[in-house]
Structure formats: C-alpha cells, structure tokens
Amino acid sequence: MQKFAARATWTAVALACAGAAAWALWPKPVPADFAAVARGALEVTVEDEGVTRIRDVYTVSAPVTGKLMRAPLRVGDEVVAGDTVVAIIEPTMPAFLDVRTQRVNEAAVEAASAAVALAEAQVRQARSQLDFAEADLRRARELAERQALPERALEKARLDAALAEASLASARATREVRRQELESARARLIQPTEIDSKAAACCIQARSPVSGRVLRVVVESEQVVQAGAPLMELGDPAALEIAVDLLSRDAVRVKEGAAARIESWGGEPALAARVRRIEPSGFTKVSALGIEEQRVKTILDLVDPPERWRRLGHGFRVVARIAVWQGEDVLLVPLGALFRKGDSWAVFAVSGGRARLRTIEIGERNLHAARVVSGLSAGEEVVLHPSDRIQDGTRVARRE
CATH class of the missing domain: 2.40.50.100 (RNA polymerase II/Efflux pump adaptor protein, barrel-sandwich hybrid domain)
Known part of the structure; x- marks a missing residue:
C-alpha cells in the first residue's frame, strides 16, 4: 500500500512538472497594436513650402540722371x-566742354549761320520770281481779255505763278529749319557757368x-x-498671393480651382486658399541635399477675409496643402497596417486571435490612411506595424 501511494505521488509530481514545462514552453500570443477598418472621409493632398508675395510690385526708377x-x-x-x-x-548740370569740342561746336555755329544766310538769299530769290510771275500773269490776262493771247499762254502764266508761290513757301520753310539748327548749335556751346541756377x-x-x-x-x-x-x-499688401514651387510630378495632379490649406503661417487655424494658376513651364531647382529637381510654380489666392491674414506680408514662408482627390464615406485602412507582398499590398487581419495574411487592393492614399478597393470589410481589425515575429497564423493579442 505504501508502495502504491509513493508511486502515485511521484506520478503526480512528474505530471505537474511536465505540465509546468509545457506551459512554460507553449507559444504565447505576440502583443501588437490593432486598428479597425472603418468608413470615413479621405483627402489626398500634395504639400510643399510656399512664399507669400504681393501680386503687383511697382519699382520706382530715376527719371533723369x-x-x-x-x-x-x-x-x-x-x-x-x-x-x-x-x-x-x-x-x-551739363559737363564743361573741352577745347576740341568747343572748337567743333563753334564751327557748327558758323556753318549754321552760313546756312541761314543762304536760306535768306533763297527766300529773296523766290520772292523775286513770284513777283515776276504775278506781273506776267496780269499782262497775260489783259491780253487774253482782248483775245490777243492764246488760251495756252494764259494757262502757262498761271502755272508759272503757282510754281513761284510754292517755291517761296519752300524757301521760307528751309530758312526756318536753318534758324533752328543755328539755335541748336549755339545751345551746345553753353557752359555750366552760363546757366542761371535760380531760373533752372x-x-x-x-x-x-x-x-x-x-x-x-x-x-x-x-x-x-x-x-x-x-x-x-x-x-498693396491687400493684394496678396502665394507662390508654391511644386515638384513636376505633383503639379500634374493639381487642377486650377483646387482647394488648399495654408499652414505654418504663424497663426491658427489654417487659412483657406484656392489654386488660381499653374504655370506651363518648369525650372530646375537644387535642393538642400544638392539634388536637381524639376519644379513648377503654382499660384494660390487666399479665400479667407483679409482680417484673418492681415499679419502676413510680402515674402513670408508658409506651407501649402493642395487637395488633389477627395472622397466621402469610403472604406479606410490605416497606412501603418500596409506592407508589400510581392507586387501587391497586404495586411494582417485579426481573426480568432490569430493574424491572417490578407492581400488587398487599395486606391488613393495620404499620410494616414488608404482607400480599400477590395480584400477587407468594415469592422475588421488589422495589425499595425507588424514585426517580423508575426506570420500568417501567428497568435496575437492586443498590446496593453
């Protein structure tokens, strides 16, 4: 009887040790963070730094030297x-004339004076020719009245008188031109000491x-x-706009009229803006890391009333978020649950306390969530940031 009791005791101890060992060596659930797949609104934006600027900047220049x-x-x-x-x-004040310039200008004055004298002589000559032509025309008219002169001779006298009158007008105009040239030549001889500073x-x-x-x-x-x-x-500070240099791959996704938010401008909350123009040409800009990037300048107009952004001025730094896609009541999965599986996206869905590998198809995404096209349903839970300890079928437990 004693042998049987001792054997039963040792058997119980052995079973207890085996159970303890099995319990100690049995795989424990991997602690992880869970998130639910739910429906909601999704906005996809492109973000970049921008600079405020006044739409029309006027530069006042010196009108004279x-x-x-x-x-x-x-x-x-x-x-x-x-x-x-x-x-x-x-x-x-005009500069003083050197000797050579002085003599050149004096010669120009003398030449202009001679030209005026020549023009005066031409006027007198034209006047004499006109007087003669008019006298000849009077005689021709008297003879024509007595029918002692052919009609052609009378017309010739009239033509000569008209030509003489035109020659006189031309000579007078030439004389006026020569007089103005003389005044211009004399003006070039004026020295600074001759200018009346009070009259100027x-x-x-x-x-x-x-x-x-x-x-x-x-x-x-x-x-x-x-x-x-x-x-x-x-x-005018009231005419303020925002210029953002977007990467060319982001600029092609932006449409004119798209809504935008202006953040990190120094005040709260964010300001509402709208895209007015996307310039059709790009330019190369070197980043802080020395990388050449193709940028496209995008112009935004502030939508909020000026009272909200009155403290903004010309050349202030801001951060612009421009909406490129918006969706309401779409199925969303946290971006932290996604990882690549070959050429597809995958998640670990939690089912019965175990992680199940699920290949899914996603659409648009931002920095926080992605739109689920297929592979998941609303209400399911997924593992956030799964570690290498989690595989398909691994037991998982919510981290406390």
Whole structure:
C-alpha cells in the first residue's frame, strides 16, 4: 500500500512538472497594436513650402540722371497713388566742354549761320520770281481779255505763278529749319557757368504710382544716380498671393480651382486658399541635399477675409496643402497596417486571435490612411506595424 501511494505521488509530481514545462514552453500570443477598418472621409493632398508675395510690385526708377536726395520714406510707410512723393532728384548740370569740342561746336555755329544766310538769299530769290510771275500773269490776262493771247499762254502764266508761290513757301520753310539748327548749335556751346541756377528748375519729384506701402528702399542715402536706376519698391499688401514651387510630378495632379490649406503661417487655424494658376513651364531647382529637381510654380489666392491674414506680408514662408482627390464615406485602412507582398499590398487581419495574411487592393492614399478597393470589410481589425515575429497564423493579442 505504501508502495502504491509513493508511486502515485511521484506520478503526480512528474505530471505537474511536465505540465509546468509545457506551459512554460507553449507559444504565447505576440502583443501588437490593432486598428479597425472603418468608413470615413479621405483627402489626398500634395504639400510643399510656399512664399507669400504681393501680386503687383511697382519699382520706382530715376527719371533723369542727377543727385538723389535722401529717401523721404521708410519701409512700411503708406503711400497714395499720384500724391505721395517717393523720390526727389536734382538734375545733373551739363559737363564743361573741352577745347576740341568747343572748337567743333563753334564751327557748327558758323556753318549754321552760313546756312541761314543762304536760306535768306533763297527766300529773296523766290520772292523775286513770284513777283515776276504775278506781273506776267496780269499782262497775260489783259491780253487774253482782248483775245490777243492764246488760251495756252494764259494757262502757262498761271502755272508759272503757282510754281513761284510754292517755291517761296519752300524757301521760307528751309530758312526756318536753318534758324533752328543755328539755335541748336549755339545751345551746345553753353557752359555750366552760363546757366542761371535760380531760373533752372531745382528738382524733379517722383510720385507713387500705386496706393499701398513701401516694400523696399533700394537707394536710401543721398547720391548720384543714373536715369533708370531703381530707387524704391511699392505694393498693396491687400493684394496678396502665394507662390508654391511644386515638384513636376505633383503639379500634374493639381487642377486650377483646387482647394488648399495654408499652414505654418504663424497663426491658427489654417487659412483657406484656392489654386488660381499653374504655370506651363518648369525650372530646375537644387535642393538642400544638392539634388536637381524639376519644379513648377503654382499660384494660390487666399479665400479667407483679409482680417484673418492681415499679419502676413510680402515674402513670408508658409506651407501649402493642395487637395488633389477627395472622397466621402469610403472604406479606410490605416497606412501603418500596409506592407508589400510581392507586387501587391497586404495586411494582417485579426481573426480568432490569430493574424491572417490578407492581400488587398487599395486606391488613393495620404499620410494616414488608404482607400480599400477590395480584400477587407468594415469592422475588421488589422495589425499595425507588424514585426517580423508575426506570420500568417501567428497568435496575437492586443498590446496593453
């Protein structure tokens, strides 16, 4: 009896040890994060940095060469079109003539004076010819009245008188041209010391062509500037737009009129915008990593009232998100559950406490979710970010 009891005890101990070993070595469920497949709204966007800019920037240039007075305005000052003086320029006095130029101009004056004298002589000659032709015409008329002169001779006298009158008018016009040439030649002889500074106009004032604010003062200190030199940039901050340099592969997905959000502009919430124009030509831009990228400039207009973005100015950095696809009530799967299986997309669907490999077909996707075309149903759970410990049929448990 004692032997039987001892054998039963050892048998119980052996079974207990075997059960403990089996329990210790039995595979435990792999902890994982789960997410549900559900229906909802999906928006696909392209994102890139942009810069705010005033739609029309006016550059005020120097109308003449001269000494520019110190800028009367500062950056940010308000200007009124046609009223605010933005620059004052004192025209430069003409340079002194050297000896050779002086003599050339004096010779030109003498030649112009001789030309005037010649023109005067031509006028006198034309006047004499006209007087003779008119007298001859009077005699011809008297003879024609007595029928002592043929009609052809009378017509010839009239023609000679008309030609003489035209010659006189031409000679007078030539004389006027020669007189003006003489005045021009004399003007080139004027030295700066002969100019009456009080009689000459002191300064030329350049006025603002637009109402708005001063964006940039190109030349601030008093200095001599050449005609056409840029002096100041002006613009209306209320006419603000956003320029975004999109990658060419993203630009082809964007349509004019597409909705957009402006983020990271320094305020909350995001601003509403709309795509106005996609430029038809691209350009090469080198990224911070030294990679050449083909970019396309895309212009956006702000939709929100100006009171919301009044603090934005010219040249501010923003982030633009432009919608390229939108869907309502579509089946969504978290992007973190997707992985590649050959040429297809796959997920681990949770069924009966085990992970089941499921090949699915997806459509549009963004940074958070993808639209399920086939392979999953609403309400199913999938494993997020599956590790290499999870295979088809692996027991899984929700991570606590």
